[in-house]
Amino acid sequence: MAVEHNAVNLGQGFPDFPAPEFVKAAACLAITDNENQYAPSPGLPRLRKAIAAHWQRRHDQNLDANEEITVTQGATEALFATAMGLLNPGDEAIVFEPFYDAYVPDIQMAGAVPRFVRLHPPYWKFRPEELAAAFSSRTKLVFINTPHNPTGKVFSVPELEVIAELARKHNAIVVSDEVYSELTFGTAKHVPIATLPGMSERTVTIDSIGKTFSVTGWKIGWTIAPPALTKAIRATHQFITFCNATPLQHAAAVALEQAESYGYYDELRRTYDVRRKTLTAILNQVGLPPLHVDGSYFLLADISKQPFSSDTAFCKHLIQDIGVAAIPPSYFYANPKSAPALARFCFAKLDTTLAEAGERLAALPSAKL
Ligand code: PMP
Numbered sequence: 378m379a380v381e382h383n384a385v386n387l388g389q390g391f392p393d394f395p396a397p398e399f400v401k402a403a404a405c406l407a408i409t410d411n412e413n414q415y416a417p418s419p420g421l422p423r424l425r426k427a428i429a430a431h432w433q434r435r436h437d438q439n440l441d442a443n444e445e446i447t448v449t450q451g452a453t454e455a456l457f458a459t460a461m462g463l464l465n466p467g468d469e470a471i472v473f474e475p476f477y478d479a480y481v482p483d484i485q486m487a488g489a490v491p492r493f494v495r496l497h498p499p500y501w502k503f504r505p506e507e508l509a510a511a512f513s514s515r516t517k518l519v520f521i522n523t524p525h526n527p528t529g530k531v532f533s534v535p536e537l538e539v540i541a542e543l544a545r546k547h548n549a550i551v552v553s554d555e556v557y558s559e560l561t562f563g564t565a566k567h568v569p570i571a572t573l574p575g576m577s578e579r580t581v582t583i584d585s586i587g588k589t590f591s592v593t594g595w596k597i598g599w600t601i602a603p604p605a606l607t608k609a610i611r612a613t614h615q616f617i618t619f620c621n622a623t624p625l626q627h628a629a630a631v632a633l634e635q636a637e638s639y640g641y642y643d644e645l646r647r648t649y650d651v652r653r654k655t656l657t658a659i660l661n662q663v664g665l666p667p668l669h670v671d672g673s674y675f676l677l678a679d680i681s682k683q684p685f686s687s688d689t690a691f692c693k694h695l696i697q698d699i700g701v702a703a704i705p706p707s708y709f710y711a712n713p714k715s716a717p718a719l720a721r722f723c724f725a726k727l728d729t730t731l732a733e734a735g736e737r738l739a740a741l742p743s744a745k746l
Contacts, residue, residue: 378693379702385734387656388692388702390526390674392591392725397641400590403631407624414623418615420448420599421626427633428599434637436572444604447611448626450618451596452556452585455610457483458617459552459581459600460518462609464489468517473503475527475709475716477554480520489517493711498677498719499668501530505539512547519549524557524567524672527706527721531565531671534573541573550606551580556598557673559589559642562650565671571601578603581610586629588674589645590636591725597621597629649674649724652731656724659735664743665720674725677706681718683743688720689713695720700737 379386386393395401419425425442432440440446449455456479464470466488472480474493484491492511496503519540523532532540544551553570561567571580585598600610636642656676660667665678685691688705696702703720707713724731738744 378696382696382700384696384700384702385730385737386702387722387724387726387730387734388704390588390723390725391593392674393730394591394725394727396591397632397639399635399639400592400628400632404595404624404628407627412624412627416448416620416623416626418620419443419611420446420621421623421630424448424597424626424630424633425599427630428601431633432601436569438572438577440601441604445601445607447600447602447607447614448621449598449600449614450621451587452554452583452598453479453596454614454617454621455583455585455598455600456480456552456554457486458610458614459583459602460484460487460489461613461617462611463550463581463606464517467515469513469515470518470520471508471511471516471549472520473522473525474711475706476520477522477526478708481711484518490515491711492516496525496528496530498528498717501525501528503536508539509543512543512549516547516549518552519544520552520554521570522554523570524555524560524565526557526673527675527704527709528668528677529670529673529675531561531567532570534568537568537570537573541570541576544579545575549579551576552583553580554583556583556585556588558584559645560649560674561646561672562653563671567672581606586632588725589642590629590632595622595625595629597625652724652726652728655728655731656722656734659731659738660722662735662744663738663741664746665738665741667722668719674723676722676724677719678703678722679718680720683718687713688716688718691718692720699740701734
């Protein structure tokens, strides 16, 4: 609809600015250097080493690049390979709601059953008793996502400890989707649940380079999991994609090897923080106040005062009549009717894109109140 109506697209989560030169150059070089044939199925050794070294620098935790890391077709395949590798028909998997849209179909394709636990606005906290009640003797996996899409929540250490304790008690495995791991703001700190005591042995950590290096079209991701779980993930990965684009794996390795020397991550956070503040100001001015976010590149705007029956109706109006695309977050709920009245706006956009969106949103009647 955004294309059809020539709307400024703040809907789908992808940057409209270029990827860093050193990362693009590495991909071009790998192609001209003839790195164009199949990679080993678990991933290029160089990339797996770079992932392990990055994790070691960040979290002071040693990974075995041969047995604990698997390169996948973005986080998307990592999630699917994990669900297919670890879930049996009839198993249950816990999912926090709202959820990234892939988790539920992944669980269902593995023949398993999702159980939902609510994150409650405005700070998107879960109630420990609701989480405890979602566990059963069939619970195999618990999916978490931090920093979280669509809410921008970053799970705190005490929250992660509650999840970890229940996972240990019920002998469940945590699947932690951390694709926005580098995008946190203010004092918020991203802590992987795998770094909590006793959790590396029961966690599959998933990340990718798409958001971190503004290359969402490259689809290079990975899983980090203990050897036994990695074996199961690789067993399915082998027959899903077998292996992933070789030159882009080389470029991903260069990205992880060199980013710190360019001060890349600090600059990434700084520029995203500016974009976050710009979009926050625009949304406040036009009567769509956003909720607080600690991470990711999304803002959820409160649309409860807009005269529409659903977030979908509001987002359709916004595209057709105002010329700005946002996403209705009810699609991130098992029962869309139970979703709060919000609209998701992406701020991974150029200043000019955000400014154009601001001019168009000023036409909303609520902008004049
Ligand atoms: N998980 C979350 C929470 C996401 O937002 C996305 C991308 N929209 C993905 C996974 C998929 O990542 P990738 O593009 O690396 O497959």
